[in-house]
Structure formats: structure tokens, C-alpha cells
Amino acid sequence: MDEIISTEKKKVMLSGIQPSGDLHLGNYLGAIKNWVARTDEFDNYYFMADMHTITVRQTPADLRRRTMEQLALYIACGLDPEKNTLFVQSHVHQHAELGWVLNCYTMFGELSRMTQFKDKSLKHKENINGGLFTYPALMAADILLYQPDFVPVGEDQKQHVELCRNIVQRFNGLYGDVFKMPEPYIPKAGARVMSLSAPDGKMSKSMPEGCVFLMEKPEDIARKFKRAVTDSDTENCVRFDLDNKPGVANLMSIYSAVTGKTYEEIEQEFAGKGYGAFKPAVGDAVIEVLRPIREEAAHLLADKAYLEGVYRAGAEKASYVAEKTLRKVYKKIGFLAR
Numbered sequence: 001m002d003e004i005i006s007t008e009k010k011k012v013m014l015s016g017i018q019p020s021g022d023l024h025l026g027n028y029l030g031a032i033k034n035w036v037a038r039t040d041e042f043d044n045y046y047f048m049a050d051m052h053t054i055t056v057r058q059t060p061a062d063l064r065r066r067t068m069e070q071l072a073l074y075i076a077c078g079l080d081p082e083k084n085t086l087f088v089q090s091h092v093h094q095h096a097e098l099g100w101v102l103n104c105y106t107m108f109g110e111l112s113r114m115t116q117f118k119d120k121s122l123k124h125k126e127n128i129n130g131g132l133f134t135y136p137a138l139m140a141a142d143i144l145l146y147q148p149d150f151v152p153v154g155e156d157q158k159q160h161v162e163l164c165r166n167i168v169q170r171f172n173g174l175y176g177d178v179f180k181m182p183e184p185y186i187p188k189a190g191a192r193v194m195s196l197s198a199p200d201g202k203m204s205k206s207m208p209e210g211c212v213f214l215m216e217k218p219e220d221i222a223r224k225f226k227r228a229v230t231d232s233d234t235e236n237c238v239r240f241d242l243d244n245k246p247g248v249a250n251l252m253s254i255y256s257a258v259t260g261k262t263y264e265e266i267e268q269e270f271a272g273k274g275y276g277a278f279k280p281a282v283g284d285a286v287i288e289v290l291r292p293i294r295e296e297a298a299h300l301l302a303d304k305a306y307l308e309g310v311y312r313a314g315a316e317k318a319s320y321v322a323e324k325t326l327r328k329v330y331k332k333i334g335f336l337a338r
């Protein structure tokens with residue numbers, strides 16, 4: 001036999017995104033791009049985190065549409081369903097079950113410190129529900145069911161992955177090596193994409209003027225970049241200075257993430273040209289990266305049967321793996337076997 005067949009098991013990558021809004025450039029650069037880049041090296045699980053979205057009220061029909069659209073975009077961004085297990089969180093019942101167990105191993109104090117909880121409870125004062133508070137325990141279950149080595153996320157989710165690591169330490173300390181310790185995996189460029197209109201806050205769907213959506217029309221994207229806030233000094237010079245020029249630094253990091261150019265190369269490219277040339281150039285680069293993604297997603301969305309086939313196969317595979325972990329956990333904590 002001239003071919004060497006590797007019997008070594010691949011390491012596992014896992015992550016998810018909430019279909020609570022349309023996918024945007026922050027999700028792409030902070031998360032999905034990083035998933036696609038390592039697809040061949042790992043055994044991959046990527047899901048639509050629909051169970052997390054109901055911590056904030058959703059319109060049911062919109063949630064369904066966005067969940068499908070998110071799957072189409074995952075594939076269009078380059079996640080081949082043959083190489084990645086793509087599934088809907090609520091289709092794999094083990095998430096809710098392990099989520100409950102881990103709730104009982106997560107401390108009130110730990111949950112109280114989560115910045116996402118603090119932010120969202122300020123934003124949704126009328127609906128500070130239990131799910132919003134205990135959400136990180138469900139996220140830990142999402143992760144630990146698949147025993148991943150790495151969890152590729154943007155900077156803002158690092159705190160939740162750190163909490164998951166605390167839960168692993170606590171649980172394994174009591175019951176032995178049940179869970180593998182996961183590592184957050186944060187990209188070098190794009191880990192924290194800021195809003196184009198208010199660059200002191202992260203890009204998010206809740207501020208649509210400063211947010212570039214993956215399915216957005218090129219002319220709208222171009223307009224948002226042309227209007228992007230740079231800085232109030234009169235220097236008009238493309239230079240990376242996070243403290244004094246956060247808007248320019250954000251545009252530079254977006255340009256770097258989509259073109260692969262270093263900050264020095266970008267400074268040289270725009271030396272003497274000013275923001276008037278720089279802002280549309282960043283817009284054009286983003287438009288060109290998103291164009292094939294948008295077109296492919298639209299094409300996939302026209303074939304609902306195909307997408308349904310993908311998420312059904314994904315749920316079946318995910319459920320098989322998740323069940324093994326759940327059985328192990330139930331046994332360890334003393335639940336009687338069926």
C-alpha cells in the first residue's frame with residue numbers, strides 16, 4: 001500500500017452564532033472566517049444558536065427565516081457540509097439537558113460578572129429573565145457536549161469560554177476527567193470589529209447604521225464606509241493609533257483582515273492620500289469579499305430541500321456525539337440508567 005492512512009483522530013473545533021439578527025461583518029471576521037480557514041485540519045461542529053436567542057423576545061417567523069439564512073451563509077462562506085457538522089441547536093435536545101446540569105455547577109457570582117448579561121439587562125430592562133442570566137451555562141453545555149479542543153470566537157465571547165473552563169475545572173475536580181478543557185481561539189485581525197458610525201462600540205446589529213450585513217447590497221455597503229467616522233483631528237492621515245484614532249484603526253483592521261495586508265503596508269499604500277481615498281477603498285475591498293458569499297447564499301436559499309437535508313444530517317451526527325457525553329455525565333452525577 002503506497003498510501004499512508006492516518007489513524008490519528010483530528011482535534012475538534014466548535015462554535016455557534018445566534019440567529020437573533022442578520023449576520024454581519026463582525027460575525028464574519030471575528031468568527032466564521034476563522035472557522036473556514038481551519039476546516040480541513042479539524043473535526044468541526046458549527047451551529048445556529050437559536051435557543052440562546054429567546055433570552056430576548058423574537059418574532060417567530062423572523063427567527064425561522066434567519067436560522068435558514070444563517071445556514072445558507074455558513075455554507076456560502078465556505079463551510080462545506082461534508083467537512084463540517086452544521087446543525088440547529090434546538091434540534092439536538094442534549095443541549096437543553098446538559099445545560100440544566102451545568103446550571104447546577106455554575107455559581108451566581110460567576111454569572112453576575114458576565115459583561116453580556118450586564119449589557120443586555122440594561123438594554124432590555126423590561127425582560128431581565130432567568131435565561132438571560134444563566135445563558136453561559138447553556139453555552140458551556142453547547143461546547144462541552146462535543147469535547148472540543150478549540151472554540152473559535154471573537155473577543156466579546158472570550159469571557160463566556162473562560163467561564164466554561166471554570167465549570168470544567170469544577171466538574172472534573174468532583175468527578176474525574178469527564179470534559180476536555182477547551183481553549184478560546186481568537187483571530188489576530190478582526191477579533192473586535194467596531195461600529196463604523198460609533199467606533200467606541202463594537203459592530204452589532206442593534207446599531208444598523210454602523211453595521212455591515214453579509215447580505216447587504218454593495219451600494220449600501222459603499223455608503224456606510226464613505227460615511228464611516230474617522231477622527232476629529234485635521235491630520236487626515238492613515239496611521240494606526242488605537243487611542244487617538246479609533247475609527248481609522250478600525251477601518252485599518254477591517255482592511256487588513258479582508259486583504260491580508262499589514263498595517264505598515266496599508267500606511268504606505270495610502271500615504272499622502274487621506275481618508276477620502278482610504279474609506280471607499282476599504283468599502284470596495286469588503287464588497288468584493290462579500291459579493292460571492294451573498295450570491296451563493298441567495299442561490300442556496302432557493303433550494304430549501306437541500307438546506308433541510310444539511311441540517312437534518314447535521315443534527316443526527318451532532319446528537320450521536322452529544323449523547324455519548326450526556327450519558328457519561330448522567331452516570332457520573334448519579335442519575336439512574338434507563
Ligand code: TYM
Nearest residue numbers: 015016017018026027030031049142153154191192193203
Ligand atoms: P454572537 O451570536 O453574539 O456572535 C457570534 C460570533 O461573532 C463574534 N462577533 C464579533 N467578532 C468581532 N467583532 C464583532 N463586532 C463581533 N460581533 C460578534 C462573536 O464573538 C462570536 O464568536 N454566545 C454566543 C453564541 C454561542 C456560542 C456557543 C459560541 C452560543 N453557544 C458555543 C461558541 C460556543 C454569542 O452570543 O455570539
